[in-house]
Amino acid sequence: MSTIIAKREVGSSNEEETDLRRGPWTLEEDSLLIHYIARHGEGRWNMLAKSAGLKRTGKSCRLRWLNYLKPDIKRGNLTPQEQLLILELHSKWGNRWSKIAQHLPGRTDNEIKNYWRTRVQKQARQLNIESGSKRFIDAVKCFWMPRLLQKMEQSSASNSPMIMKNFNNNHPEASSMSTSSISNCSNNIPNSPSPPQRELFMDVPNNQFSNMSSPNNNNNNNVPPSSDSLQFSSQIFEMPQHLAAAASSSPIVFDNNNVYYNNNNAMIQENWNNVVDANGNNNYGGAMMEGLSMDPLSLMGTTYYDIPQFDFQTCGSDWILDDNNNNMGDTLWNMDSM
């Protein structure tokens, strides 16, 4: 319900009293604003408000236009890609909402800010983690972002084998995401028991390894890669189609020698040396096992996982614990709630 306030304009010779409306905009006001901007363009908001016959402040007009009426504004929930980008950019720039919004076409700073406060900070509250703290940033990087990626992969795998391709095309800025923003995940994370099962998680930049994947590691971030760390240096990683199909429904699990995946509710273990692509070729053996760079040209095939400068390593699903030693991984970052 709109209210009307009386504003006394001090400085005016006759102390003109202007009635200014506040609160929700009416259709009529929207129409006035849209038509005025269509004719005269935006900007000079105070003058615009008067000229358009709107009893609103220039600020209010600007906000209404930029956050709601502007034609190119996108409606609907943020996609996982957009959420990932927000997390990434927020880790870089903090609460610079307008700057972040510039990288999400059609999304407003207000929308992003609301998303952050209502979704992201809510998760932090539930975990008794101070949002913005190092620990919270770690959790975002090590759990939320990987799971967004996983979700993106799953949805992409079911629609198209070109994992991440569309994401990169739609978000060229994402290709400049730095691995450093997804680094050093373990500093404030409690030590974890040895993971009984490993999922593929994006983590750790080149030459930096955390203790998240190995019970043998200490807190030194620069310890050498543990035997169960697996790192992809290449940006192009071909996934055989049967694995891509498996990945569309449940996580694929890697270790040094094998890939584990779900097939009709049976856990399949396949040695990398036996994994073949659609042409019957094995491109994965030694290179994959050693976590070495793979030649993209040799991987020309049918299915690609185009990973935007992210590195991966295996890690346990229970390595991150909250203050009560509950497994955050089980309870947090429920992507459906995002």
Added chain:
DNA sequence: AAAAGACTCAACCGCGGAGAC
């Protein structure tokens, strides 16, 4: 079905920077 609590998001507020005078 109703009340209470939780959540969402459009809109407002205060502040600071930029530019004009």
Added chain:
DNA sequence: CGTCTCCGCGGTTGAGTCTTT
């Protein structure tokens, strides 16, 4: 320089809606 106005940003509010009890 100092003052004023405009603009844009980030923080906050609160009405409406949804969910839970």
